[in-house]
Amino acid sequence: MTIEVRVPTLGESVTEATVATWFKKPGDVVAADEMLCELETDKVTVEVPAPAAGTLGEIVAPEGTTVGVDALLATINEGAGAETPAAPRAAEAAPAALETAGTVDVMVPTLGESVTEATVSTWFKKPGDSVQQDEMLCELETDKVSVEVPAPASGVLAEVLAPEGTTVQAGGKLAVISGAGAAAAPAPAPAAEAGQTAPAATGKDIAHAPSAQKAMAEAGLSPDQVTGTGRDGRIMKEDVARAVAAASAPAAAPAPQPAAAPTPRAPVPAEDAAREERVRMTRLRQTIARRLKDAQNTAAILTTYNEVDMSAVMEIRREYKDLFEKKHGVRLGFMSFFTKACCHALKEIPEVNAEIDGTDIVYKNFVHMGIATGTPQGLVVPVIRDADTKSFAELEKEIAEKGRRARDGKLTMAEMQGGTFTISNGGVYGSLMSSPILNPPQSGILGMHKIQDRPVVVGGEIVIRPMMYLALSYDHRIVDGKGAVTFLVRVKEALEDPRRLLMDL
CATH class of the missing domain: 3.30.559.10 (Chloramphenicol acetyltransferase-like domain)
Incomplete structure (x- = not known):
């Protein structure tokens, strides 16, 4: 069976990216959720995982190619050559686990440079609703912009973990999608363990993102000075930007002053209070x-x-x-x-x-x-x-x-x-x-x-x-x-x- 590897959703208003690096070549054995390639947009670096275990077939978009959202990147021959002598049925077990478990986590996307948290402002779906892949599930509000969160897979919205008004961190979990459509999404942690093979282990030795290596060289930073947020601690371009900002912050900013306590509000007569409306300030x-x-x-x-x-x-x-x-x-x-x-x-x-x-x-x-x-x-x-x-x-x-x-x-x-x-x-x-x-x-x-x-x-x-x-x-x-x-x-x-x-x- 042939599986297509496509360009994922790149973020609000971002419609195209450039293929920066392929970590695998045609004929290589890949494990489910193993990183295949890296895309670079105007703002962030995006890693593309393998949707299933198998053998990498044809690379349709080589390095340097500009691709749009949902464009075809490569194909995977599912199951072919993915088995190892130690675990002859492991490659087949991973897709089966995906279908039976049938759950995909909806995560908080990258919010932008120096932005670490957001507030869930609106849910467009409620638990039990059917959703289609890339359909808008909710909207997050940061200090400056609103960010829409699309469904990573088709299925049923099983659980909302962050209701409206909740403050969430970048990379935090928002909800869970269950159903047949979840099989096409990146595998959650248990499925990754079920399909783990020798190539998956080598994925941990993947070098840091090329864009991050260049940024570290320009900033004079070593990898041990940067905290990686990519897969297996891999350092991404935005991680370097955060490290540079943190290093320069003490010199750039004056010493913080203790925050003054807010002035208490004067007492309001009961008849006036009944006619007031209190609305929380937006972020x-x-x-x-x-x-x-x-x-x-x-x-x-x-x-x-x-x-x-x-x-x-x-x-x-x-x-x-x-x-x-x-x-x-x-x-x-x-x-x-x-x-x-x-x-x-x-x-x-x-x-x-x-x-x-x-x-x-x-x-x-x-x-x-x-x-x-x-x-x-x-x-x-x-x-x-x-x-x-x-x-x-x-x-x-x-x-x-x-x-x-x-x-x-x-x-x-x-x-x-x-x-x-x-x-x-x-x-x-x-x-x-x-x-x-x-x-x-x-x-x-x-x-x-x-x-x-x-x-x-x-x-x-x-x-x-x-x-x-x-x-x-x-x-x-x-x-x-x-x-x-x-x-x-x-x-x-x-x-x-x-x-x-x-x-x-």
């Missing part, structure tokens, strides 16, 4: 509250203001918006102008694009622009990487696409990390003026506001112009007042005369 809202307060406690935040005449930008939009949309398939908005103007100013005032690391200042020779986006769940900040190298059309497309995915709760952790500067547009809600709070560890954030016709003096005459107040909040520990004011003036100049962006003035 996202708790994180927003904590990070904003941490920013105020850590950074020396100061805000400087200016105003900009939006006439020139609005005239360019009126003149070219139809041609722009026809050619590029996206509307010409204000955000690309502000992003370009900020990138231009950051080159002249690099400390606004820097961050503090212990007693060092880290200057960034690139701009990863955060665009603060309001969603039904709270404020998130998707990052436009290398915004300083992108065209108006590229910026508009990426800002629109990430804003849409932010509102749908589909952003990944990687898409919200690494920002060097942030723009927040309170004007879309009608804000006339405000003081934005820094997004740590960044040292600057620009606040945009409502465009409003106001009387201004131009050439000695009072005229009506579309004006916008701008606010730059900055970390006064590394950004002086002169630099902050100059930055805001350069943004104002670029917006009032966009030709300066073309001339690099």
Whole structure:
């Protein structure tokens, strides 16, 4: 019987991966659940286990091939050559045990770099419901994103171990699926023992993930300095990232201060309490509250203001918006102008694009622009990487696409990390003026506001112009007042005369 080895679910919004390493070659004997190959995505390394014992037949996707979810990787000739003299029926026993035991554990997936726990927010199925492989079982909520958990196999949801509201750790068990469909899933521990053969033992000697070995070499770490979370303690790429973060955390972070006890709530009259509604804060809202307060406690935040005449930008939009949309398939908005103007100013005032690391200042020779986006769940900040190298059309497309995915709760952790500067547009809600709070560890954030016709003096005459107040909040520990004011003036100049962006003035 021929068994197909296919690409597993790679995670929310991840649709393809690259085959990094094959641990077996055609003709090799494999045991059930033994690692066959390793796939690399943009964020994590994924190991693909053998769904059954047998002999590896054809490798359809060799190393270096880009494959999509559920694509065929290889075939296994079940049972052929899988027996050993010491245990002539062991290979046949493993598949039988899978079918009779018929249970598959539903585990918490990898949640993203530095994220170790999540809260079970919603179960879409209840015990006793039939499920299909890859059907969504539940949704987890982390500090920043929602993660959907698919069924690893078809069958019946037998038991829910983590009900809604439970806090679970990465790699923890969520539920159990039973039924005939479980035979196609990776074997649980008892079945692995039943089908254990000599090749399975050699699987423990598999080298650490190639991507992890490269990352360790770059970070100057040895394997004994990293805790592996892969099969048999195998070190994965994300394990190295955690070790590097842990090693740098003491230098990067100030000494933690004892948490202040929350102020007790004042007594509420009984007649008022009966009309109140108490709702637990979501993890996202708790994180927003904590990070904003941490920013105020850590950074020396100061805000400087200016105003900009939006006439020139609005005239360019009126003149070219139809041609722009026809050619590029996206509307010409204000955000690309502000992003370009900020990138231009950051080159002249690099400390606004820097961050503090212990007693060092880290200057960034690139701009990863955060665009603060309001969603039904709270404020998130998707990052436009290398915004300083992108065209108006590229910026508009990426800002629109990430804003849409932010509102749908589909952003990944990687898409919200690494920002060097942030723009927040309170004007879309009608804000006339405000003081934005820094997004740590960044040292600057620009606040945009409502465009409003106001009387201004131009050439000695009072005229009506579309004006916008701008606010730059900055970390006064590394950004002086002169630099902050100059930055805001350069943004104002670029917006009032966009030709300066073309001339690099």
